[in-house]
Amino acid sequence: MTRFGILKHRAKLQEQYLWTQVDFKSEGENDLSNKALKAATKLKGCGQFLLFHNYYTINQVKLAKAHYCSRHLLCPMCAGVRAAKSMSRYIQRIEELMRQNRHLKPVLITLTVKNGEDLQERFKHLRSSFRTLLDRYNDYKKKGRGFNQFCKIDGAFYSTEYTYNPKTKEWHPHIHIFALLNEWIDQEELAETWHDITLDSYIVDIRRVKKTKEHGYSKAVAEVCKYALKFSDLSLENTWEAYLSLKGNRLTGCFGSMYGVELPEKLTDDLPLDDLPYLELLYRFVFAKKSYYNLEITKDVKPK
Ligand SMILES: [Zn+2]
Structure with missing residues (x-):
């Protein structure tokens, strides 16, 4: 309450x-x-x-x-309730997949593009860069050609987040991915691939996720399911601005063996x-x- x-x-x-x-x-x-x-x-x-x-x-x-x-981008109430609901769906799916294949390695991956003042322009850049990466991933999975380090992912879900720096007046767009890997990723190589696509960022962060007794995978999953906008860090004015720029754009999804996890409407x-x-x-x-x-x-x- x-x-x-x-x-x-x-x-x-x-x-x-x-x-x-x-x-x-x-x-x-x-x-x-x-x-x-x-x-x-x-x-x-x-x-x-x-x-x-x-x-x-x-x-x-x-x-x-x-x-x-x-209005999940504007309303903390709706964002909060939806985050909690999606979390439980994803955790279910992760545990299912890990039971079927004990060799899967859970990691958190963050991909970033260069900061900028125009949120909509930065959002479009991040989205199209990520789409290119996903297309290459799907191509490799279907046709077996064009391998890159990202293809070591068995399945994953992701969401985008935008933080704001009031000092520089710049937005910092990034994608959080919870991934189950078949093999460990070579971070440097993935950074090269990411830079080839974005042309402005090498920033790729990969962290191992450990299951804890108390929380299971929930802390890492929360990293991805948390809101696109951290309301507590944004002024009311910035939140409104971000809402107007990002409204109607798809901000989350899943692929590979995680594909098809339905997020609750209700x-x-x-x-x-x-x-x-x-x-x-x-x-x-x-x-x-x-x-x-x-x-x-x-x-x-x-x-x-
Ligand atoms: Zn609401």
């Missing part, structure tokens, strides 16, 4: 910023103002109420109903199928200096 409160708090601040960007005198003539108005309205409704079911006989609490805005939990008694808990968001969710209604529901 605390986590939801923090996420929604930031969403609320973003919403308030957006209202200041709306020109109410423009009567719908100002395109940017219209976008801000639409986004603010969406954010306002997002996660205002959360309905939980507490299945006390099996000791599980599930999020049964919520209204989300689904951001609520799956409910137990059995007819179990539960407590229905309705929470309402309260915006304050320290925002929180207040429990408004409790209802005892017994199966018929």
Whole structure:
């Protein structure tokens, strides 16, 4: 509940910023103002109420109903919930693949392009460079020609992240990849390949991932599933700017043996199928200096 409160708090601040960007005198003539108005309205409704079911006989609490805005680049609430959902899907798939082939080596790979002020231009550059690398990968897998170090990946999933340096006013775009390798990658050689494609960056980082008793692979997976924008490091203004530049662009995906992992559309939990008694808990968001969710209604529901 605390986590939801923090996420929604930031969403609320973003919403308030957006209202200041709306020109109410423009009567719908100002395109940017219209976008801000639409986004603010969406954010306002997002996660205002959360309905939980507490299945006390099996000791599980599930999020049964919520209204989300689904603007993952703008709304920390939606980004946070989606990240958590995708994580569990990917972890499932990783463990499945590692059970089938114990020789797979899990690593985190980061690919970077040169920083720049124009986020959209940098995004397009990163995306097209990465596509070229993926095309070569797929070509090798299908036709067996054009080998490079990247082809040692058995399967992987990735996402893009953009950080901002307020001092230089430059965006730093990069791709995080969680990969299962058939063989260890020669980092220098991969850097050469990456530079051949990007023409502006040799930066390729590869780190081994160790499974821990407590967290399994979840920490490394979180590196990739975390948000495209680190909201806590960005001003409300930069977040809006980034949203306008990146909106509608695909930022995540999977390939090789990880291909086909479906990410959940639905951001609520799956409910137990059995007819179990539960407590229905309705929470309402309260915006304050320290925002929180207040429990408004409790209802005892017994199966018929
Ligand atoms: Zn939202």
